[in-house]
Amino acid sequence: MRSPEAERTEESFDKPIAEWIDFERRPLLKTLGAGITLSLGSGLASARDDDDSDAEETDTTGSDAAEIDPQYGFAAPDVEAIPETLVPDHEIELHTEEPEDPENPGRPPFFHFEPTGIHVSAGDVVQFTPESPDHTITAYHPAQGFQQRVPDGVPPFSSPVLNAGSAWLYEFTEAGVYDVYCGPHHVLGMAMRIIVGDFGEDDVPDYEDTFEGSDDPPLLAPFSTEFLEHELNATTEGNEDCEWAWLTPHEILAAPALDPATIQDQGTVPFEDVLADIDRFADELPDRDEAEETAPTVQVRDHPEHGDILVDSDEMTLYMFDQDTQGESESACYEDCADAWPPLTTDTIAAGDDVTADLETFERETGEMQVMANGWPLYGFAQDDAPGDARGQGSNGVWWVLGPDGTPIRSDSNE
Ligand SMILES: [Cu+2]
Known part of the structure; x- marks a missing residue:
């Protein structure tokens, strides 16, 4: 095994990274101790050290062992x-997710990495597996035409x-911090973030929360919603207000x-978590929809006549019923009542x-569990048809709406 220290020169690797990250060497050396061969100086890094016999059996490249190129990685057609x-340490899938209802799409497909955020150790091998065609994994790098969003010294890999x-x-x-995108689907929002090694908040590089051009002026941030809508409007005659529908x-x-x-x-951060942060798509998430639809058992609604009153989930x-006794945990209302x-x-x-x-x-x-507010058993009224109806108020002088604290509001509106 070559000595990584001998090949890892101060000028080419340590210096630029040390400017924004404090540690570097320790986790890297720890990983090296686990048996990974690094040969950065030669321009190639082989993923695992192997004895020669293994390498001969599995060799597909014509060299001594299959190697992962620092710029071109390792592509496996099958x-x-x-x-x-x-052997990969992690796997990331590349997805094309069609809208759930193909008859009524409502939105374009989502092209995304799954997970969309991942934390790995320095020296880890990540396998990217496309579940649909036409994807790339490409570093944000000036050589690819973008702001550098990978650590200094990392080549413009793709x-x-x-x-x-x-x-x-x-x-x-x-x-x-490595930000990467899929070339064919970049404009449709296919990007992800890989965090390599452990570091503190102070060590997070500037590019994490800047997006090239986003401050000056905002319209020019490439592939921002504003920019894309601007482009869309510029290229569609007579459609002044085209909205960018994709991520x-x-x-x-x-x-x-x-x-x-x-x-x-x-x-790992699933794509679903990222989508939940984006207002215009957050309602695409079925479980979150459900949570929104599950209204509280008892809530407060402003009534034009009685003010704030207790209402049910609908x-x-x-x-409340004056024949009940506050705090007795029993009801005087059964059958016809x-x-x-x-x-x-x-x-x-x-x-x-x-x-x-x-x-x-x-x-x-009857075995059912009835809700009490402030010790008063709660009832609806069969003759109320819609929210805001309070036709039962004052009925027979014994049925009353309640305030938010469960106090009966004994107005005589019906009499
Ligand atoms: Cu893609």
Whole structure:
């Protein structure tokens, strides 16, 4: 095994990185101790040290062992035929995600890396596996026509255009923040962030939260929504207000979910988390939709006549019954009464933001759990048709709406 220290000269590698990251050497050496051969000085890094017999059996390149080039990586035309000598430490998939309802798309497909953020150790090999055709993994680098968004000294690496069923491997030797994109789908927002090594907030490089040109002026930030809408409007005659419907790499890389500290904490950040940070697409997430639709058991609604009153999850008015005794955990309303005044029942109580009443449940004789606010069992009224109706208020002088703290509001509006 060659000595990495001998090949790793101060001028070519240590200096630029030391300017923004404090440590570098320690995790790298630790990784080296685990048996990884680094030969940076030669321009090639082989992923794993191997004895010669293994290399002969698995060699596909004509050299002693399959090697991962620092600029071109290692492309495997068949994902099933990756040399055994190139064992990846991590895998990232490249996806094309069609809208869920193809008849009514509502949005264009999402092209994305999965996960979209990942934390690896210096020297780790990452396998990129396309699940759909026409993807690349390409570093943001001036040589690729973009702001440098990889550590100093890292070459402008890129995979070839990959088809589904192939794979591309790359070894991340230098610690730091790597932003990469897919060439064919870059303009559609296909970008991701790889954090290599461990470092503190102070060591995060400037490019993490700048996007080339984004401050001066904002319109010129390449591939920002503003820029793309500007381009769209400029090239579509008579459509002054065309909106950019796709994701943009700018909003992907600026998402809080891809903050370097978040990526280090979580290890991996799924695309779903990134999407949740982007307002115009957040409602694409089915589980978050559900959470929004699950309204609290009891909430507060402003009634034009009675002011703030308690309502149910459908915003239907709730009432208390003077025949009940506050805090007794029992109901005086069954059968015909309960048909006209259906008890509010639930298995789990969730209070709306403005509800200040204590909410509890008790077991009715029917076995259902009825909700109490401030010790008063709660009921709806069968003759209320819509939110805002309070036709039961003052009925027979014993049914009353309640305020946010569960105090009955005994106005005589019906009489
Ligand atoms: Cu792509």
